[in-house]
Amino acid sequence: MKTMGLKGKIVFITGASAGIGAATALAFAPEGVRLLLAARRAQKLEEVAASALKQGAAAVHSVGLDVRDRSAVQRVLGELPPEWADIDVLVNNAGLSRGMEKLYTGSIEDWEEMIDTNVKGLLYVARAVVPGMVARGRGHIITLGSMAGELVYPNGAVYCASKAAARTINDGLREDLLGTPVRVTSIDPGLVETEFSVVRFHGDKERAANVYKGMVPLTGEDIADAILWAATRPAHVNIARISLTSVNQANTLLIHRGA
Numbered sequence: 001m002k003t004m005g006l007k008g009k010i011v012f013i014t015g016a017s018a019g020i021g022a023a024t025a026l027a028f029a030p031e032g033v034r035l036l037l038a039a040r041r042a043q044k045l046e047e048v049a050a051s052a053l054k055q056g057a058a059a060v061h062s063v064g065l066d067v068r069d070r071s072a073v074q075r076v077l078g079e080l081p082p083e084w085a086d087i088d089v090l091v092n093n094a095g096l097s098r099g100m101e102k103l104y105t106g107s108i109e110d111w112e113e114m115i116d117t118n119v120k121g122l123l124y125v126a127r128a129v130v131p132g133m134v135a136r137g138r139g140h141i142i143t144l145g146s147m148a149g150e151l152v153y154p155n156g157a158v159y160c161a162s163k164a165a166a167r168t169i170n171d172g173l174r175e176d177l178l179g180t181p182v183r184v185t186s187i188d189p190g191l192v193e194t195e196f197s198v199v200r201f202h203g204d205k206e207r208a209a210n211v212y213k214g215m216v217p218l219t220g221e222d223i224a225d226a227i228l229w230a231a232t233r234p235a236h237v238n239i240a241r242i243s244l245t246s247v248n249q250a251n252t253l254l255i256h257r258g259a
């Protein structure tokens with residue numbers, strides 16, 4: 001089987017300063033890729049970049065970017081140095097949840113942040129990157145969806161809706177790219193212990209830790225492994241969706257907390 005070699009390929013990861021995005025940068029690094037990393041926290045990105053170089057990345061270029069800022073996305077991606085412009089793999093990962101409240105009492109600011117990041121930011125980045133892939137006749141878009149996009153849970157309607165939107169956008173993009181060699185994959189995990197829940201609860205670490213209490217969650221590395229696997233399938237194989245959970249989770253509503 002002729003797997004897809006990644007040596008020298010440009011892999012663009014949004015939300016690379018932490019969690020799944022950072023783990024994905026480190027998983028791709030030993031393949032000898034050129035890593036283009038984006039997030040808002042520049043210092044964290046520099047730390048990931050240094051580790052990635054140590055682990056075999058051919059080169060790293062980091063860009064400070066808020067994916068909610070449409071003109072910044074267009075400018076930063078439109079003005080990449082020529083040696084970084086031909087993106088081969090986009091890992092459209094930047095995202096977040098905010099709050100866990102009933103829909104009828106939830107914070108509208110929280111809703112807007114989730115929708116602006118997980119839906120509009122996802123679209124802005126895809127819109128800026130995909131035309132180049134089509135023109136070059138190669139590319140792969142890997143979107144971070146979620147099990148939350150498959151089955152809504154109480155007090156999470158807006159986050160779940162944003163991930164259901166990501167799923168539909170991904171499926172639509174795959175349809176719109178039919179007839180080109182560009183591949184489209186959705187990675188849909190259950191609970192992964194990253195900074196996700198600390199961000200969700202606005203910095204409340206104790207409440208965040210309770211999300212994973214008594215169960216073994218997935219790690220960022222588990223998700224990075226699935227992303228790397230999808231990206232290295234032979235060129236004619238398109239992995240449409242990978243849905244994965246810890247063995248302690250059946251779906252968003254059923255979690256075994258035995259430990």
Ligand code: NDP
Pocket residue numbers: 014015016017018019020021038039040041042044065066067068093094095096097117121144145146147188189190191192193194195196197199220
């Ligand atoms: P983390 O909070 O650990 O990482 C989120 C990353 O997204 C950070 O690098 C953060 O960087 C970046 N980010 C957030 N907002 C923006 C923004 N406006 N512009 C640019 N970058 C941004 O969470 P995860 O790694 O867990 O989450 C990554 C993705 O995986 C998300 O899309 C999430 O919805 C999805 N996911 C997570 C699961 C989980 O249980 N953890 C399960 C299923 C899916 P910075 O703050 O520096 O900008």
Ligand code: 8X3
Pocket residue numbers: 145146147148156159189190191192252
């Ligand atoms: C993140 C997983 O179940 O916390 O998408 O929403 S969950």
